[in-house]
Amino acid sequence: MKSAQTIANDVRDGSSSAVAELQRSLARIAERNDELNVFLYVDVEGATAAASAIDERRSRGEDVGPLAGVPIALKDNLCQIGIPTTCSSKILEGWRPPYSATIVDRLIAAGAVPVGKTNLDEFAMGSSTENSAFGPTRNPLDPSRVPGGSSGGSAAAVAADMTSISIGSDTGGSIRQPAALCGLVGMKPTYGLVSRYGLIAFSSSLDQIGPFAKTVGDAALLLEVIAGHDPLDATSLPEPAPSLVAHVNDGMAGKRVGLVRELYEGADESVVASVRAAAEALREAGCEIVELSIPELRLGLSAYYLIAPAEASSNLARYDGVRFGRRVDGEDVTAMMEATRTAGFGAEVKRRIMLGTYALSAGYYDAYYGQALKVRTLTIQAFARAYAQVDLLLGATTPGVAFKFGEKSNDPMAMYLNDVFTIPTNLAGDPAVSVPFGRGEENLPIGVQLLGPPRSEAQLFAAARVLEIADGRA
Amino acid sequence: MTTLTNGWEIVVGLEVHTELLTHSKLFCGCENHFGSEPNTNVCPVCLGLPGSLPVLNEQAVELAMRIGMALHCTIAPSTFHRKNYFYPDQSKDYQISQYDLPINSNGYLDLPDGSRVGIERAHMEEDTGKTTHLGGSGRLAGADRSLVDYNRCGVPLVEIVSAPDIRSSAQARAYAAELRGILIATGASDGRMEEGSMRIDANVSVRQANAPYGTRCEIKNLNSLRSLQRAIDYEALRQVELLEEGGTVRQETRHWDEDRGETSTLRVKEDAEDYRYFRDPDLVDLAPSQQWQDAVRAALPAMPAERRAALIATITQPSDAQRDAIEVVIDLGLEHYVHSAVAAGADAATAISRVANEIAADLEHVANLSPAAFSATVLMEQSGALSATQAKTVLGELLEHGGDNPQAIAAAKGFEQLSADSLGATVASLIDAHPDEWGRYREGDDKLAQFFIGQVMKSTKGQANGKAVIAELQARRQGRSQD
Amino acid sequence: MSSPLQREDVARVARLARLTLTEAELDLFTSQLGQVLEHANDMSALNLDDVEPTAHPFGLINVFRRDVVRPSLDRDVLLSQAPDAESGRFAVPRILGEAP
Known part of the structure; x- marks a missing residue:
């Protein structure tokens, strides 16, 4: 599979065409989608029209953008006008949004060709895609295993060479974890760097859109296109998109990197070995490695599993059968709403709505939600102290390699523990990237995680690039 | 006004919702307009479509600050919360409102009779949509199904919550009238109760003088100042009768039926909703800069109390009829005609009477009448060049057709002074x-x-x-x- | 929070959240949610009286839009997505009580 950078260059210089690149992508989807269940919807017609338009504009000598003719997969919690958008939930089945997410407009303006919508855990709640109402996605590297989640479909699209890049969203690790399990680069940017307008909310103060790619360069390019202030998102950072691609090869000489005990302890041996090897690779690239302990991070999981459900319980109230989506009839409006929600939501979504409703309800707010917000403060302060000492932090992305279907799906707590290393950065709003480094059991990929202070994406990509080279992949 | 006997005292606090006169809604660019075709002023944000996000309207904040300043409130950094409850007129099934940190708090309103009513808070929130009921003669009770129009959903509101300082239905009415005048004067609201742009809920309780507050009932559906006064009187008597018969007042929400002249139970507070308030993570904190506050304060026009005092000062010992005329002039914001005439040497009482009667009767054409032409007409009347009847006719002409020469109109009409x-x-x-x-x-x-x-x-x-x-x-x- | 979650708590929360749970689901959720809350005991046990809560990762303030009217959506498109519509409005079954 060509990288996105190569495709865009080829389309721009005429050695390939957007239509040809799209056809290659569609052929690959046709070949493997039945088996892997990656795409919930493929927009052959719209993508073909978009690709033809790009080729035509190029033939007229127009600049067709940094992602010219690059097929891209969108997680199915992003709105694209007129395209079925489900969040992998029965409650939204058949809904076609009358508007597009800001990042979808930006991707199209940059020449990218959205080919379709990818599977996810329902409403992005999960770590395996097993919570999708439309069946799980299989890991292209080993179809008996999960691709991770919640952005499992977007990760699998790239891992299966259906597209070179894709978009996911990360609330507690939903980009980084599937990136690790599928052998990809995946980044959760600084909260507010990428507009959330048109991203169907799970947990508004934690959700952030980010890129999947096979290479660090492609991930940087994609993030550069979608980042930057958006007046339609009040939580969007005020500044324009940072320059990222230009800094990918800046190297890490003279930087200090903290190896954080709480971000790998308890992981599988092979994972810990990969993290140590990554530290060694960074040392060889001129970094100083500092061993750190940040005990506050251990509290992240508890805080996350109260804050995210609390916000979700409110964000998901609007699925009531009145204005859009599915309705199940009832005697009166309350019965209708209850029947609609009971039939429309899956078990995990119900579990989290219940948990969040409980955490916000009278008499429990202070003990649960209120306390979680304070732990969030502790997390932010702890990270800030660490970044006063070092430039970046290093740890594992997941405790293990891709697991088998059913292995954790009957035990919510075991599934939640899978997010223990990724959650703290969501709480803090900081960026982090997962980059493949080393292999584990069955030769499955392992991801290591690099974490940085707010707005440190360029440096994170530079560090990821060092590891990409050291891992022998480029 | 009903007077309670046996030492009972009425205690009232009012919650007044006013829609703000912005061009667009509170969190999106849809037009804030009353009377459009159903569901034509809606977009992903105010319809609560998945993925949409609210962004706060700057002008709504400015109007809210004007209200707060006019009510002598403290303007403080504030936040937006979500009030969670399921109801079909609310597109997100939560309302964005201010909760523990409102933009305006701790103010007061002085009434014309000299009494002062405390203002606890005046916070911002979004309005809900409107439901129409089919079957059951158009009322909620007994309807088969309901239809929802979201045009009003997301229209900016300020809710002004008074302290329980009001002690009679007449005082409640005076408070509402004065507040309405202030809202209109600030430019924040058109004060139209009949269109629902100003809505009042009354919290009513009774007690023996100086005893602790009694259990209160909240009265809804007060669509006019008259309803407000009647409902409070009815409700206070109901509670007194209940208590004197040895019963207790139940905390509940009651509905005022204007035709029957009585309140009835709408909802008992025991099954209180659990609104699960929490900070709306889609919105950031609001902290108007001192500079912005200063600019808003400096641009604040004179409030009715000050304007009323200025007009009263033009007449020595005004009669009740003259005071009423002054109220009309203030209410309609027409006192510049009076001030112009007085400056030109005219008698204030005549000018006030002409404004409160002749101009007030033809507001549609008020833009045609220049203060100079009005002053000249009043002076002609005063000098005897025109009779009162003739002066009224000349004003009528000026209102209808404009112009700056009342003498010419008088001449054309043949209004020559009787020799x-x-x-x-x-x-x-x-x-x-x-x-x-x-x-x-x-x-x-x-x-x-x-x-x-x-x-x-x-x-x-x-x-x-x-x-x-x-x-x-x-x-x-x-x-x-x-x- | 040492008190474990009770079945009636779960039932109350389900009503608030407009979800109907079967008896089996009530039992399952009571135990599963109880586990999560038990895990949260590590956090609940801390004395954080002096710590300010963070509702939002960065302290952005005063983000506004200008008071400018932008085009609304086409009503026919919107109503075509509605489960039920009539006379230009969204239709729902009878409403049993007034809004709070």
Whole structure:
């Protein structure tokens, strides 16, 4: 599979065409989608029209953008006008949004060709895609295993060479974890760097859109296109998109990197070995490695599993059968709403709505939600102290390699523990990237995680690039 | 107004919702407009479509600050919360509102009678949509199904919560009227209760003087100042009767039925909703800069109390009728006509009367009437060049067609002053025709002057000047021409 | 929070959240949610009286839009997505009580 950078260059210089690149992508989807269940919807017609338009504009000598003719997969919690958008939930089945997410407009303006919508855990709640109402996605590297989640479909699209890049969203690790399990680069940017307008909310103060790619360069390019202030998102950072691609090869000489005990302890041996090897690779690239302990991070999981459900319980109230989506009839409006929600939501979504409703309800707010917000403060302060000492932090992305279907799906707590290393950065709003480094059991990929202070994406990509080279992949 | 006996006292606190006069809604660019076709002023944000996000309207904040400043509130950094409850008129099934940190708090409102009512808070929130009920004669109860229009959903509101400082239905009415005047004066609201742009809920309880507050009931559906006053009276009596019979007042929400003149239970508070308030993570904190606050404060127009005082000061010992006329002038914001006329040397009482009657009756055309033309007309009336009736006709012409020359209008209408001779002859013939009345007038009964003025007006078709008639009568009484 | 979650708590929360749970689901959720809350005991046990809560990762303030009217959506498109519509409005079954 060509990288996105190569495709865009080829389309721009005429050695390939957007239509040809799209056809290659569609052929690959046709070949493997039945088996892997990656795409919930493929927009052959719209993508073909978009690709033809790009080729035509190029033939007229127009600049067709940094992602010219690059097929891209969108997680199915992003709105694209007129395209079925489900969040992998029965409650939204058949809904076609009358508007597009800001990042979808930006991707199209940059020449990218959205080919379709990818599977996810329902409403992005999960770590395996097993919570999708439309069946799980299989890991292209080993179809008996999960691709991770919640952005499992977007990760699998790239891992299966259906597209070179894709978009996911990360609330507690939903980009980084599937990136690790599928052998990809995946980044959760600084909260507010990428507009959330048109991203169907799970947990508004934690959700952030980010890129999947096979290479660090492609991930940087994609993030550069979608980042930057958006007046339609009040939580969007005020500044324009940072320059990222230009800094990918800046190297890490003279930087200090903290190896954080709480971000790998308890992981599988092979994972810990990969993290140590990554530290060694960074040392060889001129970094100083500092061993750190940040005990506050251990509290992240508890805080996350109260804050995210609390916000979700409110964000998901609007699925009531009145204005859009599915309705199940009832005697009166309350019965209708209850029947609609009971039939429309899956078990995990119900579990989290219940948990969040409980955490916000009278008499429990202070003990649960209120306390979680304070732990969030502790997390932010702890990270800030660490970044006063070092430039970046290093740890594992997941405790293990891709697991088998059913292995954790009957035990919510075991599934939640899978997010223990990724959650703290969501709480803090900081960026982090997962980059493949080393292999584990069955030769499955392992991801290591690099974490940085707010707005440190360029440096994170530079560090990821060092590891990409050291891992022998480029 | 009902007066309670046996030492009972009414305690009232009012919650007034006012829609703000912005162009667009509170969190999106849809038009804030009353009366559009259903569901034509809606977008992903106010319809709560998945993925949409709210962004706060700057002008709504400015109008909220104007209200707060006019009510002497403290303006403080504030936040937006979500009030979670399921209801079909609410597109997200939560309402974005301010909760523990409102933009305005701790103010007061002084009423014309000198009493002061505390303002606990005046916070921002979004309005809900409107439901129409099918079957069951259009009411919620008994309807088969309901239809929802989200045009109003997301319209900016400020909710002004008074302290429980109000002690009578009349005071409640005066508070609502004064507040309405303030809202209109600030430009924040049009104050139209009939269109629902100002809505009042009343919290009513009764107690024995100086006893702790009693259990309160919240009265909804108060669509006019008259309803407000009647509902409070009814509710207070209901509670007193209940208590005197040994019963207890249940905390509940009650509905005012204007036709039947009574309140009835809408919802009992025991099954209180659990709104699960929490900070809306889609919105950031609001902390208007001192500079912005100063600019808003500096641009704040004079409030009704100050404007009323300015008009009252133009008349020595105003009568009740004159005070009422002043209220009309203030309410309509027309006092610049009065001030212009007074500055030109006119009599304030005449000017106020003409504004409160003639101009107020033709507000549609008020833009046609320049203060200068109004002043000139009042001066003509005052000098006797025009009779009152003629002055009213000239004002009518000016309102309808505009123009700056009342003299020309008077001339064109043939409104020439009755010559002194002609007036004298008319008065003389009326004295002959009404010897009894003239006799009583000559004995000193001045009230009869009005009788003769009326007769003169009748026979001259209003062309005479009332003051000139009095002068003529007085002259004849004093024997200037004993014929 | 040492008190474990009770079945009636779960039932109350389900009503608030407009979800109907079967008896089996009530039992399952009571135990599963109880586990999560038990895990949260590590956090609940801390004395954080002096710590300010963070509702939002960065302290952005005063983000506004200008008071400018932008085009609304086409009503026919919107209503075509509605489960039920009539006379230009969204239709729902009868409403049993007034809004709070």
